[in-house]
Amino acid sequence: MDFDWSVIWQALPELLKGARLTVLIALAGLAGGLVIGAAAGLARAYGNAVLNAIAFIYVELIRGTPIIVQVMFIYFALPILANVRINPLAAAIMAIIINAGAYIAEIVRGSFLSVHRGLREAGLALGLPFWKVLFYIIGPLAFRRMIPALGNQFIVSLKDTSLFIVIGVGELTRQGQEIMAANFRAVEIWSAVAMFYLIMTGALTLILRLTEKRMRIL
Amino acid sequence: MSIVEFRKVTKRFGQVTILDQVDLSIEPGEKVVLIGPSGSGKSTLLRCINALEEINGGDLVVDGISVKSSGRMVRMIRQEAGMVFQQFNLFPQMTALENVAFGPRRVRHEPRQEARKQALEMLAKVGLADRAHHYPSELSGGQQQRVAIARALAVKPKLMLFDEPTSALDPELRHEVLRVMQALAEEGMTMIVVTHEMAFARKVGTRLIFMEGGKIAVDGEPRELLANPQNPRLKEFLQHVA
Numbered sequence: 001m002d003f004d005w006s007v008i009w010q011a012l013p014e015l016l017k018g019a020r021l022t023v024l025i026a027l028a029g030l031a032g033g034l035v036i037g038a039a040a041g042l043a044r045a046y047g048n049a050v051l052n053a054i055a056f057i058y059v060e061l062i063r064g065t066p067i068i069v070q071v072m073f074i075y076f077a078l079p080i081l082a083n084v085r086i087n088p089l090a091a092a093i094m095a096i097i098i099n100a101g102a103y104i105a106e107i108v109r110g111s112f113l114s115v116h117r118g119l120r121e122a123g124l125a126l127g128l129p130f131w132k133v134l135f136y137i138i139g140p141l142a143f144r145r146m147i148p149a150l151g152n153q154f155i156v157s158l159k160d161t162s163l164f165i166v167i168g169v170g171e172l173t174r175q176g177q178e179i180m181a182a183n184f185r186a187v188e189i190w191s192a193v194a195m196f197y198l199i200m201t202g203a204l205t206l207i208l209r210l211t212e213k214r215m216r217i218l
Numbered sequence: 219m220s221i222v223e224f225r226k227v228t229k230r231f232g233q234v235t236i237l238d239q240v241d242l243s244i245e246p247g248e249k250v251v252l253i254g255p256s257g258s259g260k261s262t263l264l265r266c267i268n269a270l271e272e273i274n275g276g277d278l279v280v281d282g283i284s285v286k287s288s289g290r291m292v293r294m295i296r297q298e299a300g301m302v303f304q305q306f307n308l309f310p311q312m313t314a315l316e317n318v319a320f321g322p323r324r325v326r327h328e329p330r331q332e333a334r335k336q337a338l339e340m341l342a343k344v345g346l347a348d349r350a351h352h353y354p355s356e357l358s359g360g361q362q363q364r365v366a367i368a369r370a371l372a373v374k375p376k377l378m379l380f381d382e383p384t385s386a387l388d389p390e391l392r393h394e395v396l397r398v399m400q401a402l403a404e405e406g407m408t409m410i411v412v413t414h415e416m417a418f419a420r421k422v423g424t425r426l427i428f429m430e431g432g433k434i435a436v437d438g439e440p441r442e443l444l445a446n447p448q449n450p451r452l453k454e455f456l457q458h459v460a
Contacts (some may be wrong), residue, residue, distance in 0.1 A: 121270055122307035122366075126373055127297035127325045129289070136324060140311050 007188040011179045018175030019196045025089070025171060026158040026200075029096020033157065036097060037104025042134070044109045055105060062102035068163050071095035075167045092164040092171070100157045107153065111145040112138055144215045151208040155201050162197075172196055221246045221281055221377055221408055222267055228275030229262055229432075236262045238432035239276065244410065246376070249403050251419040251440060252412045254429035255455060260412045263429065264379050267410065268299045281376060297325060300370030304382040306362040308354040314341060314365045315350040321373035340368040344398050360391030364398055371402075378402065380411040414459050420444055428452045 043055040062070065075091040078084065086094075115138045123133035162173035170178075176193035180186055222244040229237035236259045244250055252260040265271040266278055269285040269292045278285045280295045308317050319337035322328040328336065341347050344364040354362050363383055370378060380399065384392040396418050403409055403422045413419065419426055419440045426443050428436035428451075436449045447453040 116307075118303060118305050118307040119309060122301075122303060122309070125268055125270060125296055125301040125303075126321045126369075127293045127295075129293060132324060136320070137309055144311075 001187065003191075004185065004188055007183065007185045008192045011183075011189060011192065014175050014179055015172065015192060015196060018170060018172035019200070021089070021170055022158070022161050022172040022196075023200065025092045025096060025161045025164070025169070026154075028093045029161075030100055030154055030157055032093070032097035033100030033104050036101030038108050040101060040105035041108025042112065044105060045112045046130075046134070059102045059105050062099055067095060067099045067160050068166060070099055071164060071167060088164070088167045088169040091167055092161065092169045095164070096157050096161065099160065100153055103153050103156075104150065107146055107149040108142070111142040111149070114145060115141045144212075147208060147212050147215070151205065154204050154208070158200060158204065159197060219282070220244060220279075222410070223279045224263075224266075224276070225278070226276035227266065227273050227278050229259070229266060229271060230274050235432050237266070237273075240432070240434060242427075242434060242437075244408070246408050247406055247424075248408055249422055249424045250410045250427060251423035251425070252410065252427050252429060253414065253416075253419070253455070253459075254435075258429040259432040260429045261381055264381050264410060264412050267377075267379055268296045268301055270301075297373055298375050299377045299379055300373060300375035301379045302363070302366050302370055302381065302383045304385050306354070306359070306366045306386070308362055308366055308369070310354050313351050313353055314346060314357065314361075314368075317354070317365055318368045318372045321369060325373050336372055337368070340372045341365070343371070343401075344368045345394075358391060359387045360394045363387065363395045367395070367398055367402075377408045377410070380409065380413065382412050382414070384413065384415060416444060416456070416459060428455065 040055040040058055043051040044059070047055065071091060074094050075086060075088065079086055112134075119137055119141070120133055123137045124130065128136075161169075161171050164171055165174045165177060168174065172193060176189050180189045183189075220243040222242070224240045224242040226239045226241060227237055228235065228239055238259075240259075240263065242263075252263065254260045262271055266273050266285065267280055273285060281298045283291050283295050285292060285295060308314075309320065312320065315334065315337050318340050319333040322333035322336045323330060326333075338347060338350060341350055344367055346361060346364055346368070349357060349361060349365075354365070357365065367378075367383075383399070384395050387395065392415070396415060399409070399411070399418070400422050411418070411423075423440040426436070426438060426440040427434055428443075428449065430451055436443060436447075436452050443452065444456065447456055
């Protein structure tokens with residue numbers, strides 16, 4: 001067969017539109033996931049029994065079910081249960097937030113707990129409240145240790161957005177699918193889609209490497 | 219008024235009693251040296267004073283505040299009782315200067331410039347003004363421990379607690395830390411020191427406490443006790459450490 005570059009050229013505007021949506025879902029989802037994950041992770045590491053239990057159940061619930069079931073639930077079941085209308089984009093972002101949040105919670109918990117307890121004691125012994133010890137002393141050290149694992153999670157979540165094809169969000173994979181359905185150029189289109197993902201994950205890797213380089217892991 | 223007062227203090231870890239109804243009063247200006255075999259409760263006793271360990275029975279009053287009061291009051295105790303750890307526990311992401319300025323800045327809420335100025339003074343005091351911009355990983359053990367002493371002093375405590383400050387150091391680095399501690403004692407600082415440095419106890423200590431099995435077994439004048447120990451267990455212990 002002939003690899004027809006013009007097919008890609010023609011599909012480019014649509015694919016770019018899809019890629020933009022993919023980036024939007026991933027960024028918004030991961031930003032939210034970081035907030036939820038930090039809260040749940042700290043609750044697991046330092047919270048009282050109630051907070052710890054809530055965070056534990058959340059993490060287990062999400063880690064124990066496939067993301068595709070989660071987004072189906074948000075998009076199809078939640079409107080029936082809660083009587084609200086949810087558009088596909090919002091459902092997609094929400095799915096990434098709660099899904100990434102659960103995994104990030106474990107990353108946050110692990111890295112905070114890995115910081116030597118003597119540093120916590122040293123902070124407390126100066127007369128600081130515990131939250132300030134976490135914020136000024138443990139947090140900055142834990143953050144450095146999180147970077148490799150967070151990088152992994154960012155890349156996984158970015159690629160997970162391709163599953164939202166099932167609720168009809170016009171992200172990159174969905175765009176590829178639609179173009180392919182019209183012109184039947186599977187080789188060109190799926191190669192181009194793959195390239196787009198590689199560029200996005202490559203950019204993420206680069207950003208993380210630079211961050212890691214600037215912050216020595218201590 | 220005593221600066222530290224133990225009243226029948228009991229501390230347990232699970233089923234094990236570490237401190238058994240300890241009574242002890244320490245007056246301002248005293249330099250108390252705590253010795254004893256491992257597991258005798260000396261470190262725990264020290265860590266109860268700034269509430270790093272919670273007591274299970276009795277009461278412990280530091281500078282007029284009970285360690286059993288609210289979190290805010292406990293933080294007041296900690297600001298008055300500086301602590302130096304065996305493993306230094308310097309904040310590795312901060313330079314020596316930032317470590318020392320941290321207390322004035324975040325605990326005493328001094329402006330940044332003022333905190334920095336005080337930190338430099340403290341570093342000069344422990345002989346490390348020229349190492350201000352080094353990270354802990356770039357300093358020797360002895361230098362790290364001196365920075366840790368400066369960090370504790372920078373909060374302007376009334377009392378200093380030392381938990382085996384030289385045990386993690388090579389022999390040739392110990393004297394630089396002990397010299398700083400001696401200078402501090404000569405300024406009149408109230409000090410409670412858990413250590414195995416008998417020469418330090420003799421030279422600097424005004425009071426020697428020998429602990430055994432969670433109780434204070436011997437309490438007296440260091441020179442006298444070290445020269446002529448009456449308690450057979452203390453005698454045996456001194457033979458092992460000397």
